[in-house]
Amino acid sequence: MSQTPPSTLVFDVLGTLLDEDAGRLAAVQALGAGTVGDAPAFVARWEEVASAAMTAVREGRRPYAVAEVLGAEAVAAVAAEQGLELTDDQVTWLATAGRRLAPFPEVVAALERLAPAHALVALTNAGSAQAFAMSRAAGLRWTTLVSGEAVQTFKPDPRVYAHVVRTLDLVPADCLFIAAHPWDLDAAAEHGFRTAYLDRPGSPQADLADLARRFDHVAADLAALAEQLLPVG
Template sequence: MARNPATADDGRLTGTAVDAVVFDVFGTVVDWRTDVAGEFERVGTRVGAQADWMELTTEWRSLYPPTLLRVVSGEIPWQSLDGLHRMMLDELLAKHGLTEFSDTDRAELVQAWHRLRPWPDSPDGLSQLRETHITATLSNGSIGLLIQLARTGGLPFDTILSAELIHSYKPDPKVYLMAAEQLGVSPQRLLMTACHVEDLRAAADAGLRTAYIPRPLEWGPDRPAPAAPDWVDLTATDISDLARQLAR
C-alpha cells in the first residue's frame, strides 16, 4: 500500500501536510507566570501590600477562560484584552482586600502582560520553523501587545494574528477559521500549536490540525502538564522539537 505523504510510517503528521503553523502565545511561547508574579511583587512591595504574589498571579490567570467565554457568549460586550485584564484584576484585588493599589498601579500591572519573556527555545525554534513553514501568532492578546512581545523577545513570526481582528476570543471557532483565511490556507493545512488542551480541542473542532507542547511550568512548579490527548496530531517537547518534526 502506498504511503500517505502527509503521515510518517508510524502515522504521525509530517510537514508536507501543513502549510502554516499558528501559535498560542501566553504559556506556549512566553512565560507569563514568572514575569507577572515578579511585577506583582515589585508593585505590591512599593505600595506596602502583602500577599502570596505567585498565588495571586495564578488566580488572576484562572479568571481568564470564564471571562473570555462571557464575551464569546455575548453576555458582556467585546473589549480589548487589556480591558478584560483590568476588569479581572479589579475583581481579584477586591476579593483579597488589597486596596493599596491605585489606578496607576493597576494599569502598570496590566502592562506586565506586554513584557513577558519567551521560553528559552522560542526564538531559535521559530527561526527553524520559518525555514519550512509560515508562522504566525493566534492569540487572544491584542495586536499591539503581540507586536511588543515579538519585538522585545526576538520572536521571528511571519505575521501577527489576533482574535482582536474579528472582535472575538478563542475558543470561538471563527477565530481559528479567520487565521486560515488570513494566511490563505485551508483549515486542514493549518497547524494550531498550544500548551492548552482546550485551545487545541476548539481548533480541532474547527477543522485545524493540532500540535501539543506540554510546557511543564504552565500550571505551576508543583503541577504536571496534562498528558497529550490521543486526538492531537503532534506532540513536541518544545518549538525546536516541533520544527524538527515538521522538517521531515
C-alpha cells in the same frame, strides 16, 4: 501514506511561546515587598477572574473589550477582594504585564530554525497593540500576526479560527496549529487544522500517551517539535 509536511505553522502565543504565568508573577512581585502579600494566590485569582470575563464575552453576556482591559478590571476586582490598595499606575503595570513576557528558553532559536521552511502565523487572544508589543519585546519572528480583536471575541470561539482561515486564505489541512492548551487544539481541529501539543506543564507519561492519540504531534517544547517537522540533514 505519510502526510505532506505543513506549509504554515499557526501558533498560540500566551502560555505556548511566552511564559505568561511567570510574567504575571514577576509583575506582582515588582510592585515591592508588602504590596501584595501572597503573590501566587493573587495571580491565580487574577487569572480566574480574567478568564471568566473572556467567557462572558464569548457567550455574549458582556461587550467585547481587549484582554488588557479585562485584565485591569480583574486586577482591580481581586485587589478589592483581598483588601489591597493599588494605585491606578499599579493596576496598569499589572494589566500590561503581557507586553513584557519572556519567551520560553528555546522559542526564539526554534522559530528561526522553522522559518525558512514554513510561514509562521501567530493567532492570539491578546489585543493587537499587546500582540505587537509582546512579540517585539520577546524577539518573536512572524510572517504575520492575527488577533481575536479583529472579530471581537476570544479563542476558543469558532469565529477566531474561521477568521484566520478566511483572512489569510489558508487551507487548514496544510497548516499545523501549535499550542500548549488542549482546548485550543481541539477547537482548531474542528476547523480542519492539524495539531501539535507542546507539553509546557510536564505531563505524566500516561497523560502524554492519551495526548498523542488525540493530536498529530506531541513535543516537550518547540525545539523538540522542530526536530519532528524538519528533515534530517
